[in-house]
Amino acid sequence: MAKSSNELLVGVEEEFHLVALDSGRLTPAAMALLELLPGDRYSAELQETSIEAHSAPWAELGDLADDLTATRRTLIGTAEEQGLGVVASGTVPLGEVSGCVVPPVPRFRRMHDLYRTLAGEQLICSVQVHVDVPGRDRDLAARVLRRLAPWLPVFLALSASSPFWRRSDTGYASYRSLLWQRWPTAGPPGSFDSAAEYDALVAELVAQGTILDPGMVYFDVRPSSHLPTLELRVCDACPRVDDVVLLAGLFRALVRRECAAVEEEFRPVRAELLRSATWHAARSGLGGPLIDPATGRPAPSGEVVRDLLTGLRPLLEDAGDWDLVSSLTADLLERGDCAARQRAVHARGGSLRAVVAGLATETRG
Template identity: 40%
Template sequence: MDQIPTFGVEEEFLLVDERGHLSDRGPEIVEAFERPDGDVQRELARCQVELATEVCHGAEELLDQLTHFRSRLAGEAAKRQLRLIATGTPLLAEEHPPSLTPTPRYRRMGEHFGLIARTGTTCGCHVHVKIPDRGTGVRISNHVRPWLPVLLALTANSPFDSGHDTRYSSWRHVLWSRWPSAGPPPLFGSLGEYESRVAAMLESGAMMDRGMIYWDIRLSEKRPTLEFRISDVAATAREATTLAVLVRGLVLTALSELDYAPPPVPVEVLRANLWRAARDGLDGSALHPETGRLTPTPALVGQLVERVRGALTETGDIGFVVESLAWVREHGNGAQRQRRAYAANESLTDVVDLLSLR
């Protein structure tokens, strides 16, 4: 493995009509997308489209790819008088739940999980970081899992759902937590323990297949990567890139600390801290990953940067992160900007305009 691991990002978007209501033409956008590089995929609901970057080596390369793919997807939607919006949950109220994409697997999911699959459409941002092997990936997960609430609070981008202010910053996280295989990863003693937990969940029916390992950090089943699934889809390509760079920094830092025991944060404490981060976003406080003390979340973001500063310096990303986070401090994260856009005219269509890909 190279000294600095490669990484990539997957982003999910909602397809809407000109008024902002969900459109079921997502599969049509996917089929029309010419893909000499990267990838575009169908998702569970027909109103969703997912893009995946190629393997990237640095922040600017990843930012260029995300900007390029977002623009191309926006263009395909515009040809059909549609728009793609970057938010974790649907903004406007709909008469009926979104229809599922009619593949055999998605049909089975709808039948097996009922309204969990048919309601609560959500869009996330998934970051993949290359790892030496699966056993090392499990050990990295153990070390970085306490920082998941900070990542969630920073990237929260779903305060509205179906015409309502949810009073949360990341309602996507709350909805996604209903899946029986979702939530923070346990603290694993070994790769064997990871696999035994997966086998038990498959046997119980809580998962239909290994693609439904929905932990906030999981081993990828298709790539030699550790996949972070904690975040809402980012409102901008730069915010998605910043998340990916911070995640890679956490992985690199953990790689240098594998000789030490990971922080023994119980899964129920981590789940509670994630709930708090989902509710308050950057406006509140969360438990410090190392001390357990309630700490203002903006201060935790600064401490996260300090924790991974050595790794960010090594990758050449420290300047990018500092500049990006300064912009977030000035303008707010996605949830804060959504609420500000709504407050101006008390109009969710203004929020749709804010979040539309261009």
Template identity: 40%
Template sequence: MSHPSMGVEEELLLVSAGGDPVPRSKAVAASTEGVDVELELTRAQVEINSPVCQTADELRHQLSWARSKLAEAAADEHARLLAIAAPPGGVAAQLITKKPRYQEMAEKYGLLAREQAVCGCHVHIDVPDKEAAIRVSNHLRPWLPALLALTANSAVYLGQDTGFSSWRSIMWSRWPCSGPPPYFESAEHYEALVAMQIATGAIMDERMVYWDVRPSSHLPTVEVRVSDVPLTVDETVLLATLVRALVMTALDDGGLGPKLEPEVLRAAYWLAARDGITSNGLEVATARPLPMTELLGLLQRHVSKALRELDEADMVAETIQRVLREGNGAVKQRQAFRAGLDVVALTAVGD
């Protein structure tokens, strides 16, 4: 039995020894052999694109190798490569990558663009068509806060504890077409809302649809963008496997998905961004506060059939328990910061 394939994009940060962003992305990307590396909005960011993968082990191998190669290239440019979702030091405004699209974004969006040296992780899952992607989007909405909490990795920003587990998600929410996607009745409904955003000038084009789930504009995939870039490859593989299982579960259901109270979903997002895995979250369907540990248990039960089909139920359960026991990136960042330890060393790839 075939299962939908998956691919991952990881955005990573280039910094100095002291944690200040280093604008050397073009040189680092050019000297990284054999890895699909893209430039991002600011010149201190690089993005790894994994190949299409069929198994969690394959994805783990590809990401581990790509991170290692990119870290070597960064070191050659006197920079360190961090798996962190917001700069731990420096100043807010960054140099924009010299690509026409990014320069136009800087002109149109000003400081909003220049302060976006934040790093996410995007998971792509194969779906039959755009209508299927829209149904999947609706089905995934209740689980997006739990995925955000699980992978939160931006507690420290510009030398201070933000008080949030995912400061990246708070910063990213300032874009005009970001956060949880609306509930869509059809692909035509999606296209009409996107056309409105473009017509008003709120976004430049469909590529600026930054909702946390979106159908690809050119591939038969759905992209889930809710996560900080995780601290470890194992956490990225966990995220991708959960997203894959969620997509499989949604496709098996076949319906349009549950309608949710928007303010409940908004509150669940905010709690996940602030508290991560350390406190209560919100069960979106019932508006009940529940410990995030219980919400993650509900998520595992929701996708249990798909995880069994993928033969990944044990890996997912063991990795979630390890993250809850040892902490995710946000927990570890905050512990290091409060102890006066080096957040750069904690999050540096290859250390």
């Protein structure tokens, strides 16, 4: 679809776990499955227990939802023919590190050689949202990172879907985010005044041998390494397409607002406080307080989410997204985050296998 006169295109990359239908356990089958799938929409991940799907870029959120639904339908149908289930969540309760298989991709093999256990325990999945940068201006993309950063923990809380790790309840709503934070470039972005400054940092990290290439810059939000977009990377994978569309709609509006305000005075939040806010979101999801970006103090999660929504209303209305995004926000706040739903199944006497089955059902939609 062509870009509308007042809107930025938005696209999504979703990562999915592959599980055995009979046991719910992670299964390393991605490479075999990729041979049966369209090559332009699906790709390998760092472990053969997961696979990535890519949407096209869209101006309308309804079109994005249709695209994501169709891409999932193809993946799930193909997987089920092979006795596999597909799960969109940060972690799967029945994942075991001993079942790891590295895809025969040279870059992934190099990552495993360099990062060892860190790469071997990458049994996690996320969803990434790409939004066009106005004018495809890379300087603007670098400069706006500091303005986006305080709101990113709210996106993590909305997506929290990983309370279980290796058969245990971790006590966190998003344990995936804690596992992810171990990578040397993961976490809140720094403050940059230009694309050249950002690129120089990336080049120095590569020169030091800390990362293999610019694609390994894992900031919570970053200028994409291969597209003219800003990329939201903080979120857990979400079993419901509606929740992915909500993240996309909110992030696009936030990008529009902060890019328009980039020349206004802004005091960047200290990295330590950004990490603190991210930890609070990972710990509680929507089930406890979040750090309010406006005050720097804990506040009820629903209040912080609604403040974000209200602040973005003019942008959402201008894009024609308000009715959909406000409705999806209300629905998510009413039912609670995915981590809470998983724990509810388990608390009712359901096995971890039942938790996985519920996630697969939600992913199927």
